[in-house]
Amino acid sequence: MKKKLLAIGIVCFLSLMSSSTLAQEPTKVGPELEKKIEENCLKLQSEDFNERYWAVHFFSQLKKEELSQKVMDRAIELFMKEIERKKIFNKFATRPGMIEEKVPKELLYINSEEYGMYFLNLSRIVAKSGDLRILPLLIDYCFDPNSIINFGDLAVEPVINVLKTADNESRKINAIFTLKDFLKDKEEGYVARGEAREKIKKAMIDAVSDKEWQIRVSAVFAIGDTGEKDFIPVLENVAESDPHKGERNAIEGVDKDVPPGKKVTVYPVRNAAKKALEKLRRKEKKD
Secondary structure (H helix, E strand, O other): OHHHHHHHHHHHHHHHHHHHHHHHOOOOOOHHHHHHHHHHHHHOOOOOHHHHHHHHHHHHOOOHHHOOHHHHHHHHHHHHHHHHHHHHHHHHHOOOOOOHHHOOHHHHHHHOOOHHHHHHHHHHHHHOOOOOOHHHHHHHHOOOHHHHHHHOHHHHHHHHHHHHHOOOHHHHHHHHHHHHHHHOOOOOOOOOOHHHHHHHHHHHHHHOOOOOHHHHHHHHHHHHOOOOHHHHHHHHHHHHHOOOOEEEEOOOOOOOOOOOOOEEEEOHHHHHHHHHHHHHHHHHHHO
16 A cells, blocks of 8 residues: 555656656747747736637647746646636526526626637646646546646546546547547557556447447447557457447448338448448558
């Protein structure tokens, strides 16, 4: 137990050290960019949503190395505030018969078209900090693979837990495609290895047997995009035996020997598995 606690402490310490290093050794920028960074850093604290929106947009275009600890601290502070504001807004938004006049005027921006991209960009900025306080908040309030992947191995268990326990279909599907991104080889960024990779593969295989066919088909599509040949036997089984079926009108040129318009039985998960198998086998031959 002591060894486990020590290991956790070391991970947290290293995370804090990396954050500290980011603050002490930022990438040198020219005077013009430095001036823009300072101006937009101040705007992160503005009461005006439009100013905050464009400040967040500005910082979302910068590299991680160009974000000083001062910028990160301001962004994290804003991120926390936005979550609290959204909680208040939701108290009004979930009431039957809600009209905009009932929502505090200073929170109406949350209902704007611009808010979604604003909050997504803000989430991606704070995720670059590696601050462990941010991870559970991202999972709860902005389940974005491009953000969560910044936490590497530390994100694996929390994302798998969402896949196993969430009662919301969209959250489960987000978890599936986040785990897919953890497995997929890439030139830059996190790729799960060793024990973490095996845990993810098991969770994906379990998802293929989920009681809801929408979750199963999502898992199958994601698996086909991992490039992981160990999944081939799993997909072969799904392609032969998944029970979900439906009906649609026959399509000329697609459904041979069936008159157009006549009902045909289809197996969406099986069909998805066959397509995923083709992708994995092509990659296997290429390798």
